[in-house]
Each structure stands twice: as C-alpha cells, then as structure tokens.
Amino acid sequence: MVKVAVLGAAGGIGQPLSLLLKTNTSITGLGLYDIVNTPGVAADLSHIATPAKVEGHLQPDDGLNKALTGAELVIIPAGVPRKPGMTRIHAYFQIPTYSDDLFKINAGIVRTLAEGIAATCPKAFVLVISNPVNSTVPIVAEVLKSKGVFDPKRLFGVTTLDVVRASTFVAELINDRSAAPSVVVPVVGGHSGVTIVPLLSQSSHPLPSGVDIDALVHRIQFGGDEVVKAKDGAGSATLSMAYAGYEFALKVIKAIKGEKGIVAPSFVSLSADPAGGEALTKELGTSLEFFSSRVELGPEGVAKIHPLGTINEAEKKLIAAAIPDLQTNIQTGFTFIKKPTL
Numbered sequence: 001m002v003k004v005a006v007l008g009a010a011g012g013i014g015q016p017l018s019l020l021l022k023t024n025t026s027i028t029g030l031g032l033y034d035i036v037n038t039p040g041v042a043a044d045l046s047h048i049a050t051p052a053k054v055e056g057h058l059q060p061d062d063g064l065n066k067a068l069t070g071a072e073l074v075i076i077p078a079g080v081p082r083k084p085g086m087t088r089i090h091a092y093f094q095i096p097t098y099s100d101d102l103f104k105i106n107a108g109i110v111r112t113l114a115e116g117i118a119a120t121c122p123k124a125f126v127l128v129i130s131n132p133v134n135s136t137v138p139i140v141a142e143v144l145k146s147k148g149v150f151d152p153k154r155l156f157g158v159t160t161l162d163v164v165r166a167s168t169f170v171a172e173l174i175n176d177r178s179a180a181p182s183v184v185v186p187v188v189g190g191h192s193g194v195t196i197v198p199l200l201s202q203s204s205h206p207l208p209s210g211v212d213i214d215a216l217v218h219r220i221q222f223g224g225d226e227v228v229k230a231k232d233g234a235g236s237a238t239l240s241m242a243y244a245g246y247e248f249a250l251k252v253i254k255a256i257k258g259e260k261g262i263v264a265p266s267f268v269s270l271s272a273d274p275a276g277g278e279a280l281t282k283e284l285g286t287s288l289e290f291f292s293s294r295v296e297l298g299p300e301g302v303a304k305i306h307p308l309g310t311i312n313e314a315e316k317k318l319i320a321a322a323i324p325d326l327q328t329n330i331q332t333g334f335t336f337i338k339k340p341t342l
C-alpha cells in the first residue's frame with residue numbers, strides 16, 4: 001500500500017506528474033490537493049484502469065488534511081513559476097524585503113503545506129519541487145523542526161531535472177539519443193544557475209574530444225531558461241519536470257519497499273548522513289547545511305550521502321563558485337521562517 005499526496009496537483013507540473021503516478025501499479029492511493037480544479041483532475045484520472053484510488057481536494061473543507069491523511073510520500077509542485085527575463089535569483093530573491101516577488105509567494109505556500117504535513121503525516125517522505133529549491137527545502141525543514149517532527153532522512157529537494165537534462169544533452173553530443181536513459185552524470189550543488197554543478201568528468205559516457213565543455217556546463221546550469229524563453233510567458237518546465245519528479249519519486253518508493261543500491265542526486269540536509277556529511281564537508285572546505293549530492297536511498301530515506309569523489313580542476317572551480325550562492329539561498333530560507341514579514 002503506497003499513498004502519494006501531490007500538493008499543487010492541478011498545475012502545469014502537478015497534472016502530468018499525477019498522471020504518471022496514476023500509471024504506476026504499486027501506488028494504491030493518490031491524494032490530490034490544490035487551491036483550484038482538483039475535483040476535475042481527480043475525476044479525469046480516476047477513469048484510468050490502474051489500482052490507485054484518486055481523491056481530489058480543495059482548500060476549503062479541510063482539503064489539505066484529507067489529501068495528506070495516510071500519505072507515505074508527499075510531492076510538492078505548488079507555487080508560481082518564473083517568467084521570461086527573470087533569472088531564478090531575480091524571480092525569487094529580492095533581499096532584504098521579499099517585497100512583491102515570487103520568493104515570498106512560494107515561501108509562504110510551502111510553509112503552509114509543511115505545517116499540514118507536520119500535523120497530518122509527519123513521517124511521510126517529502127519531495128520539494130517548488131522553487132527556489134535551495135530555499136524552499138530549508139523552509140520545510142524549519143517548519144518541521146518547529147513542530148518537533150523533522151527527520152532529515154525524509155526530506156528531499158528534487159534536483160532530478162538537472163540530471164535528466166545532463167543525460168539528454170550528453171546523449172546528443174555523443175550522437176546517440178538512444179543512450180540518453182543510460183547516461184549517468186552526477187549533478188551536484190543546488191538547483192539554480194551556478195549552484196547547479198554537473199560533474200562531467202564522472203559521466204558514464206565519455207564525451208568526444210572537441211566538445212565545448214564550458215558550453216555544455218552552461219546549458220545544464222541554465223537549461224530552465226531555454227524552456228522559460230520558449231514558453232514565452234506561459235511558465236517554465238512542466239512536462240520534463242513531471243518526468244523527472246516521477247523518476248525520483250519511483251526511486252524513493254523502490255527504496256522504501258526494500259530495493260537496494262538506489263542512488264540519486266538530491267538536495268538534502270547533511271545531517272541526514274550517518275557521518276553528518278563529514279567527507280563531503282571536507283571536500284567542500286566549508287560546512288553547508290544542505291547540498292545536493294548523490295544520495296543512497298534506503299527504507300528510512302537517506303541512508304548515506306556520497307562525497308563528490310574525484311573531480312577535475314574546472315569542476316573544483318564550479319563548486320567554489322556555487323558555495324556563496326548556496327549559503328545565501330539556504331540562509332534566506334531560514335530567515336523567512338524567523339522573520340516572515342521582512
């Protein structure tokens with residue numbers, strides 16, 4: 001029995017993600033929550049001949065609590081996507097006032113949803129998609145801590161889209177699109193601009209000589225911009241994100257059901273690691289409270305956070321460039337909870 005709750009289920013990501021979840025026969029319940037349209041989305045999905053019982057709930061009438069009741073996995077794609085011309089920094093970080101920006105909206109949404117999780121399903125595995133992930137994950141952590149139910153092993157920032165993009169772009173460059181699903185490139189750091197650090201030297205498929213590595217790194221770091229620009233005002237990545245979110249959710253479900261050897265990058269609290277992320281911290285040369293690294297998943301969630309391993313000089317520079325933004329983004333999340341009215 002696995003019940004998955006999707007919060008923001010009527011949105012651009014929420015709908016295709018819920019569809020993919022509904023196709024999975026090991027999922028027995030889907031609790032869909034949004035402030036609009038979930039009854040329609042749920043009625044539509046409920047006609048698909050797979051086992052999951054689909055419920056659609058809205059905000060009034062205790063909808064969040066109903067969607068979350070009994071959920072083992074909660075996926076959060078609720079929130080506002082960015083618009084053309086905005087970097088994630090401009091969209092989400094108008095420090096120090098937070099005024100009229102997307103950060104404040106999404107931070108508030110995520111805080112409310114985290115309060116619901118703490119009250120209704122505090123032991124659920126929580127997968128945060130809402131941007132800016134580098135700050136929304138610390139926000140969820142702080143809310144859960146304030147309610148005394150934070151288990152760092154169960155909280156994940158979903159950075160899988162960066163990994164999916166890296167696989168796709170590498171497959172294109174090696175001129176073998178059929179290899180895309182098997183190309184593995186660890187992407188570490190966080191989920192915005194320079195905090196996205198692809199470790200191409202560790203690619204499962206070596207790149208041909210002559211490939212412009214800097215251009216490839218840039219494309220992976222700013223892949224979201226390609227979609228925002230092409231959608232021209234109609235939002236950001238939704239379909240590829242639904243695919244990526246589903247891929248990560250499946251890994252978590254398999255791990256909690258006992259499948260061994262599942263490793264995937266995710267933005268997690270270093271305190272989730274049995275050794276407190278000591279090896280990773282040593283490599284980074286500074287202590288960060290959250291970082292996306294390859295995470296080994298087990299029945300309780302994070303079983304181990306892998307260090308970066310061998311990386312080249314260019315990648316060391318990329319890591320060094322990511323650290324200041326990561327520190328700021330994480331602190332912004334913490335500050336939002338301490339001083340929400342700044």
Ligand SMILES: NC(=O)c1ccc[n+]([C@@H]2O[C@H](COP(=O)([O-])OP(=O)(O)OC[C@H]3O[C@@H](n4cnc5c(N)ncnc54)[C@H](O)[C@@H]3O)[C@@H](O)[C@H]2O)c1
Pocket residue numbers: 007008009010011012013014033034035036077078079080081082106109112128129130131132133158159160161162191235236237238241
């Ligand atoms: N982590 C990633 O890699 C990644 C990738 C793409 C998009 N995103 C982010 O995901 C978020 C959603 O993107 P989208 O394109 O689906 O946006 P969208 O606007 O299409 O959908 C968001 C949904 O959230 C709902 N919502 C708003 N307030 C809510 C609340 N208080 N409770 C529940 N639901 C609420 C809206 O009604 C809407 O249906 C954005 O923040 C976007 O930046 C993250």
Ligand SMILES: O=C(O)C[C@H](O)C(=O)O
Pocket residue numbers: 081082088131161223224225227228236237
């Ligand atoms: O770029 C965005 O704002 C959405 C998402 O984070 C992405 O990587 O596509």
